[in-house]
Amino acid sequence: MGAPLRIAIAGLGTVGVGTVQLLQEHAQTIAMRCGRPVEVTAVSARDRCKNRGCDVSGAVWYDDPVAMAREAEADVIVELIGGSDGVARDMVAAALKAGRDVVTANKALLAIHGTELARAAEASNVHLTYEAAVAGGIPIVKALREGLGGNHIRRVYGILNGTCNYILTTMEDTGRDFDDVLEEAQELGYAEADPSFDVDGIDTGHKLALLTSMAFGCPVDFEAVSMEGIRHVTAMDIQHADELGYRIKLLGVAEETEHGILQRVHPCMVPKNGPIASVEGVFNAVVVEGDFVGRSKLEGRGAGAGPTASAVVADIMDLAAKRGAPTFGVPVDGLVERPTATIDTHVGAYYVRLMVLDRPGVFAEIAAALRDAQVSMESILQRGHDPGAVVTVVMTLHSTVEAATTRALERIGGIDAVVEPPCMIRIEDL
Ligand SMILES: NC(=O)C1=CN([C@@H]2O[C@H](COP(=O)(O)OP(=O)(O)OC[C@H]3O[C@@H](n4cnc5c(N)ncnc54)[C@H](O)[C@@H]3O)[C@@H](O)[C@H]2O)C=CC1
Ligand SMILES: N[C@@H](CC=O)C(=O)O
Numbered sequence: 229m230g231a232p233l234r235i236a237i238a239g240l241g242t243v244g245v246g247t248v249q250l251l252q253e254h255a256q257t258i259a260m261r262c263g264r265p266v267e268v269t270a271v272s273a274r275d276r277c278k279n280r281g282c283d284v285s286g287a288v289w290y291d292d293p294v295a296m297a298r299e300a301e302a303d304v305i306v307e308l309i310g311g312s313d314g315v316a317r318d319m320v321a322a323a324l325k326a327g328r329d330v331v332t333a334n335k336a337l338l339a340i341h342g343t344e345l346a347r348a349a350e351a352s353n354v355h356l357t358y359e360a361a362v363a364g365g366i367p368i369v370k371a372l373r374e375g376l377g378g379n380h381i382r383r384v385y386g387i388l389n390g391t392c393n394y395i396l397t398t399m400e401d402t403g404r405d406f407d408d409v410l411e412e413a414q415e416l417g418y419a420e421a422d423p424s425f426d427v428d429g430i431d432t433g434h435k436l437a438l439l440t441s442m443a444f445g446c447p448v449d450f451e452a453v454s455m456e457g458i459r460h461v462t463a464m465d466i467q468h469a470d471e472l473g474y475r476i477k478l479l480g481v482a483e484e485t486e487h488g489i490l491q492r493v494h495p496c497m498v499p500k501n502g503p504i505a506s507v508e509g510v511f512n513a514v515v516v517e518g519d520f521v522g523r524s525k526l527e528g529r530g531a532g533a534g535p536t537a538s539a540v541v542a543d544i545m546d547l548a549a550k551r552g553a554p555t556f557g558v559p560v561d562g563l564v565e566r567p568t569a570t571i572d573t574h575v576g577a578y579y580v581r582l583m584v585l586d587r588p589g590v591f592a593e594i595a596a597a598l599r600d601a602q603v604s605m606e607s608i609l610q611r612g613h614d615p616g617a618v619v620t621v622v623m624t625l626h627s628t629v630e631a632a633t634t635r636a637l638e639r640i641g642g643i644d645a646v647v648e649p650p651c652m653i654r655i656e657d658l
């Protein structure tokens with residue numbers, strides 16, 4: 229048995245406590261598989277006196293995680309605090325500068341400062357690993373960097389946020405309200421410190437930016453991700469989707485297109501019998517399409533203490549066993565800038581829900597707007613009939629370039645009788 233791998237953990241919340249518990253519960257198995265034990269020698273969190281249900285009394289306590297990253301007697305620094313700037317960024321930078329390997333679950337940090345931090349890791353000849361940061365317990369970082377490394381990847385997509393998938397499937401199954409289900413996801417430890425990151429698609433965007441870099445060998449470009457969340461999806465849309473043969477999922481999609489790499493996050497209607505629709509609750513799924521492997525799908529829990537700790541510990545074990553890869557699959561100087569495509573070049577079909585005053589002539593105005601924008605309608609249905617009152621109109625549109633759909637919907641939104649901005653959800657054959 230080799231010398232212990234000493235680790236210092238900053239952040240003892242949902243993921244930090246889960247990680248300590250896993251390391252303690254499976255200490256023997258981990259030591260056997262790595263050829264050396266893993267010891268937690270230092271910890272840092274906000275409140276030293278808090279009872280967390282895990283024993284860290286054998287570790288040195290630091291009030292300041294940055295000092296811990298610099299000074300602790302540790303080989304690996306584990307950052308489980310969160311946030312793209314402030315203390316998380318400072319402590320990761322300090323650890324890398326001090327020549328220590330870093331494990332983090334922080335996708336916000338890497339999506340924004342990933343290239344700079346990967347460069348710092350290379351300069352110190354250490355590793356920066358982040359399996360927990362993308363799709364929680366699913367080993368997608370390892371799969372992309374290693375298992376699928378020989379492929380030319382054309383598209384990577386999936387359900388990357390456990391909170392949103394939990395909200396959408398619970399709303400669908402129980403008819404409960406958005407806010408009520410979000411609160412439950414927070415209690416279960418799924419949501420980000422600021423849950424708007426989850427429900428506005430930002431967390432999915434962070435993860436997608438990391439997947440894109442690994443899949444396409446380009447620098448992380450979070451700014452290029454088009455993001456839309458699930459706040460505007462109503463119980464009515466979920467019901468309509470069901471009637472049309474779809475389920476609604478928040479997807480992140482990164483794909484090679486004729487205009488460049490398109491990174492997009494938005495709710496989608498996917499066929500009920502397809503491989504994405506069946507992914508429920510806190511589960512995530514990531515699909516990778518490679519030229520030699522074809523389509524490969526990984527599914528598992530995307531959030532919560534246990535699954536996330538599983539991924540953090542996998543990274544720690546790789547470091548203990550001296551297995552490592554460049555942060556984004558190739559050294560930073562080998563990452564190649566690619567042209568980026570914008571969402572208005574996306575081509576696809578659409579579901580549109582309109583709230584309109586029930587009066588003659590409205591359909592003609594809608595049809596004219598679609599005609600002038602060269603958008604072809606597949607179906608239109610008015611739900612209910614109540615002259616002078618507001619009724620729901622549901623349309624599906626044939627495959628069209630998004631710029632045209634946007635143009636048509638802007639005009640439709642301006643029609644007097646249309647009383648709310650149109651709700652548009654993309655339809656994908658995934
Ligand atoms: N909860 C989840 O399911 C998942 C979370 N993550 C990521 O893991 C990280 C941690 O998330 P959670 O454990 O859920 O958060 P949390 O809010 O439960 O825990 C954060 C911890 O950081 C500590 N902390 C905050 N500011 C600090 C400071 N200035 N100095 C020292 N300690 C400080 C807090 O005391 C707390 O112990 C985040 O980056 C999150 O995005 C990633 C995958 C899944
Ligand atoms: N808030 C995130 C946590 C994991 O990354 C999610 O819900 O997926």
Ligand code: NA
Nearest residue numbers: 359362364366
């Ligand atoms: Na993962």
